[in-house]
Amino acid sequence: MSALEGLIAPAQEGAEKRALPARARRFGTLRLFVLGAVLPLGAALLWELAVRAGLASGRLMPPPSTILATLVELARSGDLALHVKATLARVAAGFALGVAAGTLLGMLAGASGLARALIDPSLQGLRAIPSIAWVPLFILWLGIFEASKVTLIAVGVAFPIYLGTLGAILSVDRKIVEVGRSFRLTRLQLATRILLPAVLPHYVVALRAGLGLGWMFVVAAEFMGASEGLGYLLVDGQQLGKPAQIVAAIVVFAVLGKLTDALLVAASAPLLRWEDTDSHAAAAREG
Template sequence: MAATEETLALTGRDSQPLSASEPASSERPSDPLRAWRYAGLALPFVFLAVIEALVRASVLPGHLVPAPSSIAQTLWDLGGARLARHLGASVARVYAGFALGSALALLIGAAMGLSRRVDALLDPAFQALRAIPSLAWVPILLLWMGIDEAPKITLIAIGAFFPVQLSVVAGIHGVDRKLIEFGELNRLTHRAMFTRILRPASMPQIFTGLRTGLSLAWMFMVAAELIAATRGLGYLLSDGRETGRPDLVFGVILLLALLGKLSDGAFKAIETRVLSWRDARHISGDAQ
């Protein structure tokens, strides 16, 4: 007993558990990347301020590179209602095309990933179709579907389809063989093998493909709105080019960048929530 008391005295411990009021380990560590994130948010504004100063100092020609203040004034002069109509038309087309293209890509990609026969049958054709530029689809879509909304949404769906399909196939094919053997040892059915092993293990790569497909949907939207569109950011971009207004062209480009960033940020938040079970290096906060 004396030895036990002496040991407790030397270690500074007693037999009572730590109270809940004691801090130490319960405090969450501060984010070491917070300052870098703030700097990343401020960087575009610093860049715009530098461009503004260079244009005002006549270092950059204003008729080719308009000042950001002139761009903001141009967007303001368009009017909130008119600008909202163009933004709404483009956003609706992007998300309609992305939903259609990604849904088909998830189904077909899963079939190709799970079946070697389906993969061998469809992969050569998809490899060839993936290499076709976006504008090359425009004449055939106009011929088949006319000039209404259908060819625009179809072109955006084509742009979103291929990165998602490729990521689904690669994600399923890239599942660790040991996980599959573990499922086979436990005699999982084909459905249980897919839902409990293959799908969770491939989800990180699938989300990467979905985010890539969404960014390509915005790019294909500009090409889609060149198909006899009367509304949308692509229409404003074409109008600014034809009328020689670089302020309008750069304004639309900045709006596209902003919308792309917001949509990708929202999708990234969904990814973080859905894949919160991951124990990856980036997630755990290890950074240098």
Template sequence: MAIEETERRVTLGWRETAAKAAVFSTLRLKGLLLPLGLLLAWEATSRLELIPAYLLPAPGEVFGELAALWRSGDLFDHILITGWRVALGFAVGAAAATFLGALTGSSRLLRELLDPTIQALKAVPSLAWVPLFILWFGIFETSKVLLIAVGVFFPIYLNLVTGILGTDRKLVEVAKVCGLSQLDLVRRVLVPATLPSYLTGLRAGLALGWMFVIAAELMGASEGLGFLMIDGQMTGRPAVIIGALILFALAGKLSDALIEAVSKRLLSWQDGYGETQETPNA
């Protein structure tokens, strides 16, 4: 009987895994419908000449321009340097946000001292930092990475502090009654309670990192996708500008999907509404 029960559970597990994989694939395919529809509309607009080609070139021209840049090796260099800037800026901004967010979230005194200033700085537009960073750090990589880090910092900080302050007080009180040490309280209560908000902040921060890299590459860059867009503007090549926009969208989506996949594994214990939507009826 024990063997039969084990086989039954294994079979049910395989079926559930296969069903989730099928639903996941279906959802991914549905996500391609809108981009494909936009691509077809774009192609139709170009063929019917509804918009002049110097304003909106045909998809074939855009992808042809990207293919030419790829064959020359320039496109790979532009993608690599922009990706490196975003990755480094994201690491610096996320580390600073995690450190300050943990401090201000866990200490009322530090929150009253630091949080008002941080919230005020959050409202400063990204381009407003550019002249100051050029003055302080020059036009080289340091200023670019720090500008990206500024963009990454605020959503991660805000989500982490919100997650800590939103932790159910009853859980903390029960943990203290049970005699948990401060380290165990953080590990068993605060981290699981805060993790969903923190991971959401990481995704939002990464998205802003891709936005801020364009402003960063205005600061005397000679490589990168942002530079490629500016070069396309200066030389009157709209195909290059649109191609760089498409690459930004793809890079942002791929990096976001990576964090999303990690988030799903770390939050596999959750039984949220989204999980019920993805699971087919028996």
């Protein structure tokens, strides 16, 4: 073997070894996706067979074929894209505002015991208020247009972000901070090298919880006189007696919620690549 071959061979072997875990991860992700689809697809198939066999009428709970036909019709007419865009825009705006407010309040309460004593009791009390209770107040204050809807979503998102940020800051091990100080790290270095890595995994979980509540609150928001959005489809289906349209809107909510959560997990994965724990791997696989 020549000298050149001697240099190339180890490099090729190293590349092959690095490629194996990547292929294993892709196979594992595909396997988890297939396993996750077994339950909903199996339940849908069983219900379709039950209706076709005459064991159930399918009037109030339509079979999957009817729901699929409704989705196709909504897509062909352009209504589905219109309502999906309206709902996505509201969730995105409310999520951004809620994340900003929840993060700032959580950082303030986590960094200062005095601030925590001042704001935490009030925020905990407000957190217990049901989402639907805010609706008449926001309509009175902000009207029935987009401002009230986005604000309601932001309120729902802010509380889990606040709790996650506060809990993450309070859970930072003081010994790690003392080690950083003993190495004479500046405040910026202490924040970026110690505090941020310690807080980030918990913060990502809080973001996912906030996003989930954002999708829940958008339904209540779109009950406030909306003429567009998936929530409007739910109300329209209930008023006109269209159960297939109601279930179709629920299915779209579920799909969009899962897709946005997966995007959030994928976006945060590079920031958590340093973390080598089973819990993080499980969270990443869920996305």
